[in-house]
Amino acid sequence: MSSTLVPVNTLRPLPPGRAYRFHTMVKPAGALCNLDCTYCFYLHKTGLLGHRPNARMDEATLAQHIRQYIEANTGEEVVFSWQGGEPTVMGLAFFERVVALQAEYRKRGQRIENDLQTNGILLDEQWVRFLQRNRFMVGLSIDGPRALHDRYRVTRGGAPTFDRVMRAARMLSDAQVAFAALCVVNRDVARSPLDVWRFLSRETGTWRVQFTPCVEPRCFAETGSARLKSNAPSLPGSAPARAGEPDSVVTDWSVDAGDYGAFLCAVWDDWLAQHFGRVHVNVFETAVAQSLGMPAQTCVASPVCGKALALEHDGTLYACDHFVYPEYRLGDIGRVHEGDLAFSQRQVSFGLAKRDTLPAYCRSCEHLHLCWGECPKNRLLSTPDGEAGLNYLCSGLKAFYGRVARDMPEIRRRLGAPAPHPSSVPGAAS
16 A cells, blocks of 8 residues: 555635534454344455455554544544444454554644444453543444344354343443443344333443444445435335335345334333433434434434545545445545545535435425435335435334424423424425
8 A cells, every 4th residue: 555645635724613524434354243243234345345354454554544534633523433344353452552543643632532333242351441441432232132132143153142242231331431232223123112122221231322224225235326226116115115025125134114113113202201311312312403403413314424434444435334335435545635535526425415316205304304315325215206216214214203293392391492483493394
């Protein structure tokens, strides 16, 4: 890899109070993982991208990323995210070097934060002491009670992992390491909403829960451009729009849209009745914030995207974690500065396309200001009038956002927030 960098031309001085911010998820071990989760959307990347098996990020690439990322983010806080595959297979020495390089390149007055997404299998007391000492935020993948978790999250030998993940949760909790329980809402999980929710909120030792819907088009191992090819007549309610059907547009383990909506509604009701203000749920918090006129807290609920990129172990930067495909490759940070790639016109166009390609059906929806078409990777269906680009989860999201709208008067009362003027709701349909 070349060590000669193109100068940062796009990062010009900004007026006072303005800052350049973007977020890069780093894959230091690429798709390498010690598990073989059936629904994983990343394990196939080694072959797809032509990587060597077991290839890992070297010292030069690590230093380039840390330096360039700190240079390009001009705000008071810079958040580093380490993901995979499984990032802990890099070993503790790698992450000790991460912290040292961050201290070396940190700007005066700048705060550095780290988060680590892990399956927890390799966490031990030494790891936990490191995470505690360096204030890492941890995302621990766990899909609910034993039977549901072990349905898909198994080792390469097919062995269950529930006990080892719960051991990691106990160690993190006992050491007061901030962590979130990351739950993939697949087809099976969605059918047991309260069992999953009560387990995650009561048994894992954390007050942070993140739900991610599992939606994978059948072609996910080959291309990320399914949204661009969604002109097939896959209408809401039709067999191709249902998980488990022989001609479905999604894999068998993907969540059914109706089940996802029912899952969110059931968990929301219990959360609002018993856990409001005590347990942070990513999907709920952003829906409430947006309903109160504040910006979305997640990229999938924002009008535009493009500020969340993915860096592979070899220094190649991609438009998004869910678009790590050759056609979405932005460049090599060994040749072009990461900041220039992040703010390139190509990436800006990628981010704006989320808003600009919304079908008319979505633009006229009463829930537009909460949804914005959700993630572009999930826009696999056609609208009832035949326009391409409808989100696979649309019917379920409508059910959930209807429940949010029903309960917002009560939430405003609890928060002491005034009712909004109709014209002040961002993006509301006229």
